[in-house]
Amino acid sequence: MTQVELTPDLTVTLIDSMGNDDSVTHAARVSIVGARAETEEGERKGLLNFLMSNGHLSPFEHVTATMMLEVPIFVTREIQRHRAFSYNEISARYAKRPPKFYAPQFDRELHQIGKPGKYTFEVGTDDEMLVVWSEMRFAYQTAWDAYERLLENGVAREVARNCLPVGIFTAFYMTGNLRNWMGFLSLRTAPDALFEIREVAFRIEQELYKVAPACMELWDRAGRGL
Amino acid sequence: MTQVELTPDLTVTLIDSMGNDDSVTHAARVSIVGARAETEEGERKGLLNFLMSNGHLSPFEHVTATMMLEVPIFVTREIQRHRAFSYNEISARYAKRPPKFYAPQFDRELHQIGKPGKYTFEVGTDDEMLVVWSEMRFAYQTAWDAYERLLENGVAREVARNCLPVGIFTAFYMTGNLRNWMGFLSLRTAPDALFEIREVAFRIEQELYKVAPACMELWDRAGRGL
């Protein structure tokens, strides 16, 4: 029997990107003067600022980025609700996944207090977290063993995987433009977002700083909305 | 301890719709004569036929339908890859789900033969299917018990649910226009689609016959492509 692995680590890798801060100002210049004009360093900031504060967001659509995410299924499900992106995910129909599962970091809130629409969350004790890890390990291991036994019996992967918990890791490519990414971050780094999706979103944010730093700074200072 | 329920039943309910076969011809007439003109019964068929066989599909976008689906998470994940639709799904962050899980019908293929891209599937014996049901029941029940114990320990639903398998049922609203629905059916009723998503897709197809029967018949006879 294979032993399952539990980890709180969520991974984001920048795979490729198109354009940068200048691409946004070039696209904006096309709207204003009908040609691709260079913008001086000083002007650029003012122009980006004008675009963002006036909601002229289409110029941000000409910068694109592909990320590779390795996260559990329950996080993937929330992420893939964002319909503006392109996704390519490992299929459990075609491949056996490794037995890697998610368990929370020790500083993750454990207790949900209040009513729908007004929840607050609180961290638990270390003992409580140990209970969580041990229950998860047991549930994951039992599910994995059932999955493996089914495969050994010649059952198709697409049937056997029904046993696998949403805590199992999956991996996917995700491509979108800077406007979409900013909209994603606005929602998914907000305080009421799921802890794990916030972790992922903050990592994505860091990667986007490599692509278009002036845009990202401005978006951050302008209130991180969209 | 609550006992889990296993079922192969997938449910599709038509909730609401806008328009019908005539809406398509009205929209097409706007393109051709610039006004909403009535079409005689006889003409209608010819016009619909012309639109479909020439790939003029935009008139089919003015008919919309909302379905309620009750299906397992692994089916939901495939369905929600279709980005043209609107979804509202029960959230396991906000509500405890009932312990209802999916297990296959006895005539579902169990064996996957061949290499990626060239798989064929074969049904198994009744004994093999009993192994599947018993392994699933065991994995589901173990996961559910861990889930309940975590909740009893005051652990937030959004953490405890990590244990739950992708075979658990969820429910969601799904709204889209007739062109999107036809595109969905083309892919998801095809022979190489997942057995369970085909079941769902055929039910959706039946519901769409209630909304726009002439369009659906035509689409079927024209090869079910898009």
Next chain:
Amino acid sequence: MTQVELTPDLTVTLIDSMGNDDSVTHAARVSIVGARAETEEGERKGLLNFLMSNGHLSPFEHVTATMMLEVPIFVTREIQRHRAFSYNEISARYAKRPPKFYAPQFDRELHQIGKPGKYTFEVGTDDEMLVVWSEMRFAYQTAWDAYERLLENGVAREVARNCLPVGIFTAFYMTGNLRNWMGFLSLRTAPDALFEIREVAFRIEQELYKVAPACMELWDRAGRGL
């Protein structure tokens, strides 16, 4: 020679719709309790209010509406930049359009003052407006005459129409969901939107009140943003 007609009248007609205020709460209830539950009159308002003020906008996507618009090409061009809608427009390749052209109402601002990004507009005098109407009538009539002569010479409509000004009227179907419509109105009823598109947007807003009055009121009182 046919004489051109000039008019400031822009037309919006509600053709069809799906759902109402209750459809939104039904969809929201699916997210919260996993079932379509009825909502009491009193609760409904609170729930809609909660959804809108917390940016939970997906339930508004299960209400759809089709409008028929009769507006000039320069307005159509701005409207059709909204990519979430479905359009079916009369094609000048297939049909000869009537010689109906747009000229502004007498209270439309005529003067654009200031620099890009900081424009203000001011109304002109009646005399200035008469100049506008007379220049437009002349330009439209000349273009129309050239168009007709080309058609009489056997030139294809798709070539002859190149002469026609963007002030000529066109007609199209436009279908979208309530969330899209609200997003459209947020941008297009704003003070910096083009005068003519604001006129159209306000008419669309009126029609949407017939479909989902409680949602529209709430959106209006909540600041008309999205």
Next chain:
Amino acid sequence: MTQVELTPDLTVTLIDSMGNDDSVTHAARVSIVGARAETEEGERKGLLNFLMSNGHLSPFEHVTATMMLEVPIFVTREIQRHRAFSYNEISARYAKRPPKFYAPQFDRELHQIGKPGKYTFEVGTDDEMLVVWSEMRFAYQTAWDAYERLLENGVAREVARNCLPVGIFTAFYMTGNLRNWMGFLSLRTAPDALFEIREVAFRIEQELYKVAPACMELWDRAGRGL
């Protein structure tokens, strides 16, 4: 008075791109093995071929390209019906455009024969083409003069431009992924597409060969559909 310029030249410039043939196979490998794996030269062709002939088109969404187009408004209107792309176009509200207008090449078909849905087109004589150029020059010049007089009278650009014909040139950025571009080309290089949009589409096709030549060749040999 400024003299208008007439030209049949339509311009397409590749501004930027992300990814190449390998990006498609990398994304496909993520679906199959859950990791970004290198593909040998020989394998690559087979994999691309498999993806395209089986309609697995999502891997083509991780390659993106931005084009700059300079084309008349009547072409722009058809192009911008493609909702999957991002556009930034020069606005006639903010800038005075140069007096550059479209007139057809001498080998463009002039005569439209038959009924809607069954049109055929035939070239005209050189004399007929001269009539077209002369009528267009006259209509364009008259419209332009009215436009300039209105501007000189202090009328806002957004009002004065109503006189301008759809034959006037505009310029815009257009960004999309390879799957979208192929879908665009399938429709817009087809024999029943408008002559001018076919010209533009063939130029776009040439530019895309610079980005992902193996994908483009394959798409061409596979029948140019999608």
